[in-house]
Amino acid sequence: MSADRKVVRAVDPSQIAKHFDPADVQARFNERWEEEGTYAYDPSASREDSFVIDTPPPTVSGSLHIGHVFSYTQTDVVARYQRMRGKNVYYPMGWDDNGLPTERRVQNYYHVRCDPGTPYEGGLALEAATAKQRKGPARLVSRKNFIELCEVLTEIDEQAFLDLWQKVGLSVDWTQEYRTIGDRARTLAQHSFLDLWRKGRVYTQFAPTMWDVDFQTAVAQAEVQDRELPGAYHHLEFGVEGGDESFVIATTRPELLPACVGVTAHPEDERYEHLFGRNAVTPLFFAPVPIFPSELADPEKGSGILMVCTFGDATDVLWWRDEGLAMRQVLGRAGRLMPVRFDADGSEGFQSLQPDKANAFYEQIQGKRVKQAQAAIVELLADPAGSATGSRPPLCREIEPIQHPVKFYEQGDTPLEYLPTRQWFARLLDVKDEMLAKGEEIQWHPPFMHARYRDWTENLSLDWSISRQRYSGVAIPVWYPLDAEGERDYENPIVATEEQLPVDPTSDTPPGYDESQRNQPGGFAAETDIFDTWFTSSLSPQIGSHWVLDPERHAKLFPADVRPQAHEIIRTWAFYTIAKALLHENQIPWKHVLVSGWVLDPDRKKMSKSKGNTVTPVPLVEKHNADSTRYWAASARLGVDTAFDEGVFKIGKRLVTKIFNAGKFVLSQQGPAAPVSSELDRAFVASLRELAAQATRDFDDFNYAHVLQNTETFFWTHFTDTYLELAKPRARRFVDGECDGEDEALACGSAIAALRLGLDVLLRMFAPTLPYITEEVWSWVFAEEKGQPTIHRAPWPSEADFAEIPAPENPASFDLAVAAFTAINKCKADHEVSMGREVERLVLCANPATLAAAGPVLADVFAATRCREHRLHEDAALEDGVFEAREPSFAPKPPKR
RNA sequence: GGGCGUGUAGCUCAGUUGGCUAGAGCAUCUCGUUUACACCGAGAGGGUCCGCGGUUCGAGUCCGUGCACGCCCACCA
Numbered sequence: 016m017s018a019d020r021k022v023v024r025a026v027d028p029s030q031i032a033k034h035f036d037p038a039d040v041q042a043r044f045n046e047r048w049e050e051e052g053t054y055a056y057d058p059s060a061s062r063e064d065s066f067v068i069d070t071p072p073p074t075v076s077g078s079l080h081i082g083h084v085f086s087y088t089q090t091d092v093v094a095r096y097q098r099m100r101g102k103n104v105y106y107p108m109g110w111d112d113n114g115l116p117t118e119r120r121v122q123n124y125y126h127v128r129c130d131p132g133t134p135y136e137g138g139l140a141l142e143a144a145t146a147k148q149r150k151g152p153a154r155l156v157s158r159k160n161f162i163e164l165c166e167v168l169t170e171i172d173e174q175a176f177l178d179l180w181q182k183v184g185l186s187v188d189w190t191q192e193y194r195t196i197g198d199r200a201r202t203l204a205q206h207s208f209l210d211l212w213r214k215g216r217v218y219t220q221f222a223p224t225m226w227d228v229d230f231q232t233a234v235a236q237a238e239v240q241d242r243e244l245p246g247a248y249h250h251l252e253f254g255v256e257g258g259d260e261s262f263v264i265a266t267t268r269p270e271l272l273p274a275c276v277g278v279t280a281h282p283e284d285e286r287y288e289h290l291f292g293r294n295a296v297t298p299l300f301f302a303p304v305p306i307f308p309s310e311l312a313d314p315e316k317g318s319g320i321l322m323v324c325t326f327g328d329a330t331d332v333l334w335w336r337d338e339g340l341a342m343r344q345v346l347g348r349a350g351r352l353m354p355v356r357f358d359a360d361g362s363e364g365f366q367s368l369q370p371d372k373a374n375a376f377y378e379q380i381q382g383k384r385v386k387q388a389q390a391a392i393v394e395l396l397a398d399p400a401g402s403a404t405g406s407r408p409p410l411c412r413e414i415e416p417i418q419h420p421v422k423f424y425e426q427g428d429t430p431l432e433y434l435p436t437r438q439w440f441a442r443l444l445d446v447k448d449e450m451l452a453k454g455e456e457i458q459w460h461p462p463f464m465h466a467r468y469r470d471w472t473e474n475l476s477l478d479w480s481i482s483r484q485r486y487s488g489v490a491i492p493v494w495y496p497l498d499a500e501g502e503r504d505y506e507n508p509i510v511a512t513e514e515q516l517p518v519d520p521t522s523d524t525p526p527g528y529d530e531s532q533r534n535q536p537g538g539f540a541a542e543t544d545i546f547d548t549w550f551t552s553s554l555s556p557q558i559g560s561h562w563v564l565d566p567e568r569h570a571k572l573f574p575a576d577v578r579p580q581a582h583e584i585i586r587t588w589a590f591y592t593i594a595k596a597l598l599h600e601n602q603i604p605w606k607h608v609l610v611s612g613w614v615l616d617p618d619r620k621k622m623s624k625s626k627g628n629t630v631t632p633v634p635l636v637e638k639h640n641a642d643s644t645r646y647w648a649a650s651a652r653l654g655v656d657t658a659f660d661e662g663v664f665k666i667g668k669r670l671v672t673k674i675f676n677a678g679k680f681v682l683s684q685q686g687p688a689a690p691v692s693s694e695l696d697r698a699f700v701a702s703l704r705e706l707a708a709q710a711t712r713d714f715d716d717f718n719y720a721h722v723l724q725n726t727e728t729f730f731w732t733h734f735t736d737t738y739l740e741l742a743k744p745r746a747r748r749f750v751d752g753e754c755d756g757e758d759e760a761l762a763c764g765s766a767i768a769a770l771r772l773g774l775d776v777l778l779r780m781f782a783p784t785l786p787y788i789t790e791e792v793w794s795w796v797f798a799e800e801k802g803q804p805t806i807h808r809a810p811w812p813s814e815a816d817f818a819e820i821p822a823p824e825n826p827a828s829f830d831l832a833v834a835a836f837t838a839i840n841k842c843k844a845d846h847e848v849s850m851g852r853e854v855e856r857l858v859l860c861a862n863p864a865t866l867a868a869a870g871p872v873l874a875d876v877f878a879a880t881r882c883r884e885h886r887l888h889e890d891a892a893l894e895d896g897v898f899e900a901r902e903p904s905f906a907p908k909p910p911k912r
Numbered sequence: 913g914g915g916c917g918u919g920u921a922g923c924u925c926a927g928u929u930g931g932c933u934a935g936a937g938c939a940u941c942u943c944g945u946u947u948a949c950a951c952c953g954a955g956a957g958g959g960u961c962c963g964c965g966g967u968u969c970g971a972g973u974c975c976g977u978g979c980a981c982g983c984c985c986a987c988c989a
Contacts, residue, residue: 028948034949034951035951240985241985241986241988244988246988248989264989265989266989267988267989268988268989279989311987312989313987313989316989317989318989320989321989322989323989324989327988327989328987328988328989329987329988330987330988330989331988331989333987419988419989420986420988421988422988430988431988461917463916463917464916466915466916466984467915467916467983467984467985470914470915470916470984470985471984471985474985474986582983582984583983583984585984586984586985613982613983615982617923617924619918619981619982620982621982621983650924650925651925654917655917655918656917656918656982656983657924657925658923658924658925660923660924660925660938662923662924662937662938662939663924663925663937663938665938665951666924666937666938668951669937669951671951672949672951672952673948673949673951673952675948675949675951676948676949676951676952677948677949678948679948679949680948680949681948683948720926721926721928724925724926724936727936727937728926728936731936731937732936735948735949736953736954739948740953743948837954840953840954840955841954841955843943843944843954843955844942844943844944844953844954844955844956845943845954845955846943847942847943847944848943848944849943849944849945849953849954850944850945850953850954851944851945851946851953852944909946
């Protein structure tokens with residue numbers, strides 16, 4: 016070897032820990048990454064050079080779930096890839112800490128209820144309620160105290176999430192943290208409202224709305240879900256005014272009988288045709304109500320004729336509106352039957368042909384909740400005195416149990432009711448077509464998720480109800496003028512000015528008024544409602560970009576590149592975010608939606624607290640390590656639900672250990688610095704190059720799982736099990752003192768260079784998924800050698816890594832070497848000798864073409880298998896590329912030292 | 913009731929545009945251990961690719977149909 020040849024810088028393996036210690040490595044690098052701002056967004060970079068992520072702000076009041084780790088890690092893998100591609104990655108974290116879920120958690124945690132009538136108590140600090148306290152009535156606290164409790168608890172909850180994110184190594188830029196209850200989010204949500212108001216996109220209306228009687232608030236169509244519940248048909252006999260006819264209706268809600276305002280059947284139903292235009296008489300309350308035909312009545316269902324109430328369901332609302340029926344509201348906002356009076360002329364809304372009897376009956380159900388009222392009215396219906404036709408009891412047939420879908424607020428426990436209330440709405444029905452067009456412009460991953468959005472949008476039937484009668488949230492920036500009688504003028508609300516934002520109408524004064532005029536006739540009154548929490552979170556891209564607060568920044572961050580999210584909230588979060596971007600700026604909010612799948616329990620059932628099959632993430636991440644956990648998450652493709660399998664964590668752990676050991680071996684090889692020149696090395700590099708190209712294509716399509724799988728397979732089968740073993744003897748020649756000639760030096764140097772290139776490229780390909788082990792191995796040599804202190808800012812492998820290296824003479828060289836290597840290993844296994852055992856001699860057989868083609872790499876094979884003497888034998892019967900090792904004789908087992 | 917997805921080895925999953933003599937890991941069995949790694953290595957066994965029908969020279973892959981499971985949605989009589 017010539018004297019001027021440089022020797023590669025190698026690590027001393029004794030300086031490296033015997034085993035990989037994840038806890039130490041995680042702590043060390045988390046600190047360093049934060050110090051060095053490894054993941055910081057650079058606001059000066061151009062839009063084209065940036066990659067913008069609209070991170071889902073987790074609902075902090077929800078419990079930590081293994082699904083969080085799963086989906087957020089998947090996004091992080093994409094973020095890390097883009098960063099290595101040289102993109103300036105904007106990767107923020109927001110906390111969704113306003114809205115009903117927060118309130119519900121506060122109510123449960125402290126066992127309190129908000130009561131706006133209770134006076135404020137300064138310095139109120141509560142502990143989590145004890146089991147004993149929970150048995151008693153909830154403590155009433157003022158609105159202000161309640162909101163303060165929300166603040167305190169969400170901060171605790173946010174810390175738990177933050178800890179988890181750091182435990183799994185999310186490469187979030189923590190300087191870009193936001194809260195949906197924070198000032199910026201408030202300002203922008205209120206600005207959104209102002210903009211929509213100016214554009215005529217929001218309006219207020221008194222109308223029947225879906226109402227949760229426990230939370231006592233309106234809810235939107237998107238937050239409603241059906242639950243299959245047992246119910247029962249009750250068959251009630253109705254009379255007909257001015258005759259002795261009767262008919263029987265079937266109802267599942269007999270308690271709404273006093274609210275009956277009409278009766279309907281299908282127009283072509285011969286049984287009831289003759290009744291249209293006449294009045295029916297209700298049992299118990301003797302209310303005369305019109306009988307009208309409707310296409311919506313199904314002759315097959317129940318008895319084919321049914322009662323219309325204010326309001327039993329959405330169809331009742333339609334009939335009530337279309338037929339101009341009376342309003343007889345019996346159900347109050349708290350879900351109890353309100354006091355009402357029946358009289359002969361209906362002057363108070365409740366007409367009855369026999370008011371005394373009607374009132375007597377009603378008194379028995381008044382004040383009861385829906386379920387109790389139902390039980391009570393069933394008893395009353397057995398009383399012949401309540402009959403509208405004669406002396407038979409009006410409940411005329413056995414109660415028939417059924418299972419039927421009932422609407423619930425998705426966070427609620429009691430069925431929803433339709434109550435007439437005043438609400439704010441955003442007009443979405445008239446932009447359906449534009450919404451659908453925007454959906455086409457967005458790339459959905461996987462593509463079938465687009466159908467979820469399209470179906471929901473096409474079937475939208477109500478405008479978006481954006482007001483909530485709650486406390487923790489962003490205030491609707493509106494006041495109402497009061498007339499001389501002190502009545503609110505809802506037609507002419509006073510909307511806040513941009514300069515006032517963020518504004519709280521309950522303490523701030525509307526423009527042109529004086530605080531002394533609050534709640535005075537001729538003065539003003541505050542809107543006390545808050546926004547639906549989605550009204551704020553649908554602005555997450557704009558909250559990140561600062562929107563109107565910083566137009567220059569907004570231009571660089573909006574629209575975002577990707578929105579990662581779960582599929583069950585396509586109809587809410589994705590849908591509303593698209594709506595906002597459309598209505599405000601006629602834009603799409605992001606170019607790609609990445610829809611993650613779910614983690615199912617091992618029996619492929621959805622995990623839920625009630626089933627007790629949830630997995631708590633923190634102990635799991637601690638038991639395995641961050642990289643293994645990330646390996647598990649990144650193994651699942653987008654949109655695919657995965658059964659939870661702890662075995663996958665173990666495989667990840669094994670991979671991490673292997674990377675550690677392979678890295679230690681490769682980087683401790685000392686030898687001449689030389690280019691990759693030997694045929695086997697060139698063939699190995701050629702396959703590595705192909706792997707990298709494929710991985711880049713996959714990653715550009717967000718197919719991180721494919722990249723991981725292919726890289727892992729390559730690492731194991733092409734690198735550690737084969738190439739590393741085949742190149743090992745040659746790489747060691749220098750240390751073994753067998754590198755005297757120039758050719759030997761070049762061959763040794765070639766092996767070391769190719770091993771290092773293999774490790775270097777594979778580390779970078781693993782880096783997005785396994786940030787800790789790759790950073791650790793990177794830090795031993797590459798960080799200094801390449802002048803890049805962190806692998807997470809190193810360039811993603813590209814053609815540039817391979818440009819200097821000549822293509823192999825024969826592209827099949829690598830596979831041929833492996834085939835020969837495998838044949839000799841199999842021979843050793845068949846003879847039950849160790850892989851390391853020396854072979855005195857053997858005969859390697861293959862067909863003539865194969866043998867000839869493998870010529871240039873066989874020396875490495877014989878060296879790796881420790882064959883001292885060998886003979887090649889042409890056997891034309893063997894297929895191309897197949898080797899067999901025959902007639903071996905093995906050296907004696909060396910004595911144990 | 914409508915829409916979408918899934919169904920491949922005992923388990924968890926890959927299988928691009930139809931070329932498969934169907935793969936990987938785990939688990940099982942056999943063998944092997946001084947020098948990167950027992951958190952290891954070599955080898956073996958294991959499958960009517962959910963059923964049925966069709967298109968094709970050829971189907972795990974495309975079409976039709978049925979079944980099972982899951983999810984989303986739907987007008988509570």
